[in-house]
Amino acid sequence: MEWRRGGERTELGRGIIYIREPGEVFKPEEEPVAADLAKVVGVSEAERDEAARRFTVRYGLLTGPTYKNASVSARVVRDCATELRTVLSLFHALHLTAERKPRGLVELRTWAAAHLRDAGFSTARAANRADDDAIAATAQRWVAITVTKQLSSVSYTLEPGDSVAEAGRRRRGHLYKRELFHIGARPQSLVGVIYDLVKRTIEDDTRIEVCGNPECQAPFAVHDDRMRFCSKPCRARARYIEMKAALVVSRGRRTGTKA
Secondary structure (H helix, E strand, O other): OOEEOOOOOEEEEOOEEEEOOOOOEEOHHHOOHHHHHHHOOOOOHHHHHHHHHHHHHHHOOOOOOOOOOEEEEHHHHHHHHHHHHHHHHHHHHHHHHHOOOHHHHHHHHHHHHHOHHHHOOOOHHHHHHOOHHHHHHHHHHHHHHHHHHHHHHEEEEEEEOOOHHHHOOEEOOEEOOOOOEEEEEEEOOHHHHHHHHHHHHHHOOOOEEEOOOOOOOOEEEOOOOOOOOOOHHHHHHHHHHHHHHHHHHHHHHHHOOOO
């Protein structure tokens, strides 16, 4: 399937995002589409519709192919962003809990108390009285059910990989990884693309961290232990904030006032 950006002529009016003329073709697997979707709800309530529009400008429609005069409710984008952010945050919290870090369980209990219906508790009291294992198991089930639901639009096929000759090649004692077949994913929407990436993140047990930019704090997959930010713009913004804060402190010391 061909993926097109929404383009610069994407407009927002009365809660509806309109794509007047689609933009260029792009490859979503080569861009931080999941992290950018999670950021849509990382801003103030008043700015979320505009954040949804900016996301659509860059990535096009979430729910299907991007075409001329297409439209989508900003609420649909916001709801998808909220759900994705919750999935990644819970996966992060489950990791912390498995590592016996108290913060993980605190995050799981905070989620359960705020989402009683999703967590399967009738009252806040019942959620508070549940033991640690029950809370973690509830979060695991919710993540599994949510990801499975979003993967319903993705078809998976078994496709030929390396030829038999290629699979048997050797280079000075090193045997190439044999891949006679591989599983191919065919998403029918950008949501499917995103959740196929999430599925791989979960399968590979990739670590999830929260972006170090205080204005973002979106969960993202860590592929390098040195990663602190979900994107280059967030890294630059966080450094600017740190430098500005340091400058205020420095000026305060020189004038004898507190920052």
